[in-house]
Amino acid sequence: MRAASYDQYGGPEVLGVGEVPDPPVGPDTVLIRARATSVNPVDWKVRQGYLQGAFPHHLPIIPGWDVAGVVEQVGPAVRTALTEGDEVWGYVRRDDIAHGTAAELVPAPERTVSRKPTGMSFEEAASVPLAGLTAWQALTEAMRVSEGERVLVHAASGGVGQFAVQIAAALGAEVVGTASPANADLVRSLGATTVIDHGAGPVSEQLAEHGGPVDAVLDLIGGDALSDAPAQVRDPSRVASVIDPATVIGMGGRYVFVRPDRDHLDALAALVDDGKLRVNVAQTFELADIAEAHRLSEEGHPGGKIAVRI
Secondary structure (H helix, E strand, C coil): CEEEEECCCCCHHHCEEEECCCCCCCCCEEEEEEEEEEECHHHHHHHCCCCCCCCCEEEEEECCCEEEEEEEEECCCCCCCCCCCCEEEEECCCCCEEECCCECEEEEEHHHEEECCCCCCHHHHHCCHHHHHHHHHHHHHHCCCCCCCEEEECCCCCHHHHHHHHHHHHCCCEEEEEECHHHHHHHHHCCCCEEEECCCCCHHHHHCCCCCCECEEEECCCHHHHHCHHHHECCHHHEEECCCHHHHHHCCCEECCCCCCHHHHHHHHHHHHCCCCCCCEEEEEEHHHHHHHHHHHHHCCCCCEEEEEC
16 A cells, blocks of 8 residues: 655655555454545654654654545454444544554554544545544533633634634634734634734733633643633633643643544534534645645644645
């Protein structure tokens, strides 16, 4: 099968595309004929070697965590109702890093995949799981957002932020987002009622002009935004961050590290089917050009999700 891979850590130039052996299909594994994957910031951080302290790494590495495709084979111990020919999406994270999703065939533990929303293309569907699950788990588990509350989402125009704004609005919350003035209209279109310029001074001071402290804060930036978070929220225990575990835990909040969860994928699919969640795919690359997709992600501010067609 064709796959992207690298056998040393470094810049986008270490990525190549070629033939590799077909993967085995474990007893509790679903083999997916991938149609698309996506590139998230974690992908180039792994490629640079930054996550070696968090997971065992086994070179050569096939990159990628998100997948959308068609079930090719189902392991004999799989307990879900997935069958050959089903269209699925997933966040395929294992306990080590070796066989990712930028490949024609992806062996996915059954807990990591679910049926994809019917109204989404494969490229759109492959752009949701990692970022969408991050937003869902932060809002529903770490922050415990409920109807009628006010929620602040930092970096609301980013990959996770766009999903967080939509999910919080779908949960019945009033959403305040931070973004640059150039992205303010986008954030409002996703469901935010108020958009604060994150470059115009401490957000806690700007909140004073927009109803004061909120009920919950999702930090997707770290740094000054997270340091200022206790003044942005009524109860610091309802601050969640995906960036800086020591700082957010030190203030009594929650650190969020996304995990695969089939039920949560189903919840996201339901929002998509109900018209409450959409994805903004900024650019789609072919598998042969995945190094350029990594380069775009690493440069920052792609304007939306980066999909890779397989």
